[in-house]
Amino acid sequence: MAWLAQLDLNYSLSAGRSRVHFRHDGPLRVLRSLYPEGDAVCHNVLVHPPGGLVSGDTLDITVQVGSHAHALVTTPGATRFYKSSGEPAAQRTHLRLQAGARLEWLPLEALAYNACDAHNLLHMDVAEGAELMAWDITAFGLPHASEPFVQGRFTQHMQWPGHWLEHGTVRADDAYLMDSPLGLAGQRCMGSMLLACGTALTRTQREHLLDATRAVLDAHPQGQWCGVTAPNAHMLVLRGLAPVVEPLMQLWQQVRVCWRQEHWQLPGTAPRIWSM
Template sequence: MTNLSFVPVQNPATTDSGHRFDTSRHWAASLTLGFSAFTEGDTSITRMNIARHYGPLRVQRPFYPEGRDGCCHVYILHPPGGLVSGDALNIDVSVEEDAHTLVTTPSANKLYRADSNDVAWSQITNLKVANGATLEWLPQESLAFDGSRGQQTFNIDLAENAKCLGWEILCLGRPASNIPFATGQLEQRFQLSRNGQPLWLERQTIDPNHPRFTGKWGQGGSTVHATLWTVGLSDPDQAITALREQLPTANHWAVTYRRGVLLLRYLGDDRNQVWALFQQARDILRPLLTGHQATVPRIWLT
């Protein structure tokens, strides 16, 4: 058994000006998590052995709904509940050899309207998975308010025999309040590499003033954009066939497989629709990826 303490660290940013409200406004927060597999008798158990934080980023204690020798579930907490101008969040997750970890969040991540100086926010997520390890990155959706301005960056670094299943869901505007995403600008960047070799590189800019935002050749006015990725499948053809046969046929989605990366895309207008779609896709993919049925994190049910 490993004793774990949550260690606050010094601000990693070179500029700490949290209480400024001019164009140099900066609120930094970081979270570093590490997971390793430990042997107890004949059983391999995944433990969280690193938990360092700065600012308002925390984790709850690990949960083991799949048994002590099953996947280690962890919930990332961001008490402010969203990102405002000047926020700079950095999340680093490392999963060591033979460990299996699932990381999620208890609620949606809100991306608030930029301040009067139009200062952007940023969120950088670095995921590193070692040989024989598995990481499931399953946050709840990000809700972008009208006027939000910022950048999300995802760096996924996989070893030769690492496995990873993850998703990112972005919802634009506040449909329930009849407030569309009419101003602001968001950028999403994805980089997934295996052994340092890039397999999936993508940059997407979301700008309501660009013709691509409403054009049929672009986003077509869709308010929900989502991507699910899976790497490490032993039989990708079987996985694609299962998805195409079992997922609803009219839910604005498509699946592709290239250079070892399976991508399931959604472009539509319904958060509940994509959430149900991705959960069903995970139900299909997880047994093919890990040999275990999908277990729903209990935080999703509260």
């Protein structure tokens, strides 16, 4: 029997404190709000007790951040797309930021199990003055368990209407995509990270952030498999490949610290769940 799980998170700023109100339907919810940085930034951990998705399952997540609130959302573990027996499994995420809002969307990795049929969809709306920091990391198969990704497909769609669109399907039987230097080059983990700004960055701001990010990449062993660009005045996009999740996740966390410090003048405070 397929699961349909829905979660709506609504953040607002009240008396200097970012607060969340939520409603859920099915096995998807957030834990208690934490404030390791003080009242201005609300940290939440999104929990899906079943731990994975099978054929026909859908996770439907909406996050709305009100004017000048700052939210950070992460997860305690990977999102697992298991073997499909027919219908695809889907995770749909819609992020809406009002004027002056900030959101850090930092879920842990997605794992595409062998023979899965998975759809991972991310839609963003970023108002004037709002800023979104978000990442997505996907690993194909379980190399440590000797379970390679030799069947199945993973479709990813990420969109900020009017500014940015990426859509593609990774098929396990597409040898050119999986193993060619023009594709994944034999790597089995891919990641994207973005900074989306409702108000255009100046050229000086973009160049400063690009230089700072490249310095982080140059100092990390996995950095040679990564690249950062500014596809337009509103965005930075970082992409990378790795054989497994761990080096890419470590690098993405370092870039997050860089962007927080260089662009937001905030310390790189990590969610507590990452230390568990």
